Amino acid sequence: MIEMTLGRNDGTAMPSERGVSAILGFILLIGMVASISVGILLFAGDAMEDAEQRSANERVEQSFVELSQQMRAASSNDDVSHPIDLDVGQSGAVVKKDTGHITVTSDALSKDINLTIGTIEYESDDGTKLAYQSGAVFRETGNETQVVSAPPVHYEAETNTLTLPVSAVAGEQKLGSGDVSISHNNTTTFQGANVVQNEDITITVKSDYYRGWESFFRNQAGDTSVQHVDHENRTVEVEVGYIDLENAFDSGVTYSSDIDDFNEEFGDETRKGNLPPMDPVIEELVEDANDDSNNITDLSDVDDESELSGMYYTDELHIGKHESLSADASDGNVTLIVDGNITIEGDLTVDANDDNALRVYLTGDFEMTDNNAKVEPTPSDGAAKAEQLQVYGTSQLDAHFNKGNFHGTFYAASNDWEDPNKLVNSNGGGEGMNDDYQVIFNSNPTFTGALVAHSSNLHADAATFTYDETLEGEDFDAYPQGYELPPDLTYLNVVKHEVEVEQN
Structure with missing residues (x-):
């Protein structure tokens, strides 16, 4: 008698087959759970080892700090x-x-x-x-x-x-x-x-x-x-x-406290550093200018059409619209001492060769609202260099560039400038601006050269700042002959x- 195995033609497993599948599924499930558990345990083990290592490093670090303190104490006690x-x-x-x-x-x-x-x-x-x-x-x-x-x-x-x-x-x-x-x-x-x-x-x-x-x-x-x-x-x-100030302008902006540049116009040419304030030199220059024996020319005695050449003094400098002031530094340096504020609405221009410059020293604030403060190209090479126009202010100077074109160097080093910048919210120019910065650019000024200050803020999309690369590595003096910064280190x-x- 022939035995027959009963089955279904639709491919569905009979009960015995279903039992085998269930057993296999259970075995696979156990394997998966075991693998996952091992993975979790390995991960947890690594994480625990890392945590333990960090904790050990922290303990040693604190122990080394205490060691340094005791070493310092032992150094002063025999x-x-x-x-x-x-x-x-x-x-x-x-x-x-x-x-x-x-x-x-x-x-x-x-x-x-x-x-x-x-x-x-x-x-x-x-x-x-x-x-x-x-x-x-x-x-x-x-x-x-x-x-x-x-x-x-x-x-x-x-x-x-x-x-x-x-x-x-x-x-x-x-x-x-x-x-x-x-x-x-x-x-x-x-x-x-x-x-x-x-x-x-x-x-x-x-x-x-x-x-x-x-x-x-x-x-x-x-x-x-x-x-x-x-x-x-x-x-x-x-x-x-x-500190010799020869290398003060090796970077576009050197600041001792903070800069804010939401449009990244300052670029990569920025560095944080402390340079000495010019206050002592500026004070000495002003004192000497008030001494008649030094023969420093009063700017009010100069004809409006004349170009400056030599050393000059004034209580305040305001170059109004449609006005201009020129300096001829082709044969020697020109020095302008201002015991007060400078406001530029017209043109301040410099004719200079490679070795000379117009140096401006002021005790007050600086504001540029229009037109130009720049170096004229020399006939020999047609190049205008920022080092040929140098502006130096005190540690408490406020500066505001609102419009116009400035091509030169601007130095107002300070570690203790006190806010607010009173220029940015005056006369409606920059109303409501952040005045926590010593030097502020807003509206559409163009600055080409280098800046040294306590802090600076470039506030407007239309404002542009470009580092004049001719300044890099240049060796130039920051003060007239016979003057120098007093040392900030004596002992x-x-x-x-x-x-x-x-x-x-």
């Missing part, structure tokens, strides 16, 4: 050992001697000061490095170095004194977590380096953490203080003290402390 509970995880930290140097040079010094520095360094499993070096704590990740705790380099404005304490770590060893004692070994002072009046100071730091030193000096002394960064040799060179206090760190 007799007391300073204990600290150091947290450097399981990896530990390494004390390295002579890992770099700080060199101080100046024409005021009989010889250069060259100081070696050491490092206490921790490296985590994720590659993050934390380092103590001469009073500072740095955090390095990849090619980025951040200042966690600044070195104790400081400037005292009242006494014009720069204090540069350098801490050197004695010996080489490995430190683990636990009790560590810090003690002072020796201090060397450099008495011959005290007085540096009328000279600048160059500080060169060679270190694996040179990027951190660069960041510190840029933040404390401004971008202009950093003269050179050598990535290959891991070196940063900083200039402080008396230099350099001291080297040798400190020892030992595991208890």
Whole structure:
């Protein structure tokens, strides 16, 4: 007898087949759940490890900050050992001697000061490095170095004194977590380096953490203080003290506080930096102009058709519409001293060769509402250069460019300008504008050259700002012959402390 297997011709599985499919589906479901669970566990494990590593790095970072504080305290105390509970995880930290140097040079010094520095360094499993070096704590990740705790380099404005304490770590060893004692070994002072009046100071730091030193000096002394960064040799060179203004216009806008440029007209030619105010020079010029023995010509005595050549003085300068004032600097520099405000509605023009300029110094405010303040092209090369028209104002100057064409340099350096800018909301020109900026552009002025100020705002779509690249690298004076800025650094206090760190 032949047995027959019953089935359906429509392709639908019989009950036995459905049972097999259900079992397979259940097995697959279990596999999927298991895979997902493993993935979640692996992800959670990685995230947990990352969180733990970050937490460990933060603990070590705080421990290094406390270490720097105790090192500083030990530097000023010969007799007391300073204990600290150091947290450097399981990896530990390494004390390295002579890992770099700080060199101080100046024409005021009989010889250069060259100081070696050491490092206490921790490296985590994720590659993050934390380092103590001469009073500072740095955090390095990849090619980025951040200042966690600044070195104790400081400037005292009242006494014009720069204090540069350098801490050197004695010996080489490995430190683990636990009790560590810090003690002072020796201090060397450099008495011959005290007085540096009328000279600048160059500080060169060679270190694996040179990027951190660069960041510190840029933040404390401004971008202009950093003269050179050598990535290959891991070196940063900083200039402080008396500042020569030759390079003041190497950038389109140099500001000490803030800029606002909603239309990006300032472009990439901007930098943050502190340059010295011209107030002392301008005050001396005004004082000398009021002394008849100096033979400075009163501008009111000059014929309206004459071109200026020489040195002039006036209480206020207002070039009205359809009026003009010309300066002939083809054979020598021209100086105009204004003990008051300048308002330009007409034309201020300069004829100059490559070596000379019209320099304008004012004690008041500057406003340009129309027409031109510019350099006329010379017959020889047909080129007009911004350096041939230079305007210098005090640290409290307000400036407003409303219309017209300005081609020159404008210098009103300030670290303490006080708002508001009273020009932008006067006479209805710029009514309701933000007056928190020292130099403001609105309406449709054209500015070609370079600007140094506390702060600047370019407020209008029609306003244009262009850096005159002929200024870059140019060597020119900022003041008449016989005048110069007084030094902002008189005393230099350099001291080297040798400190020892030992595991208890």
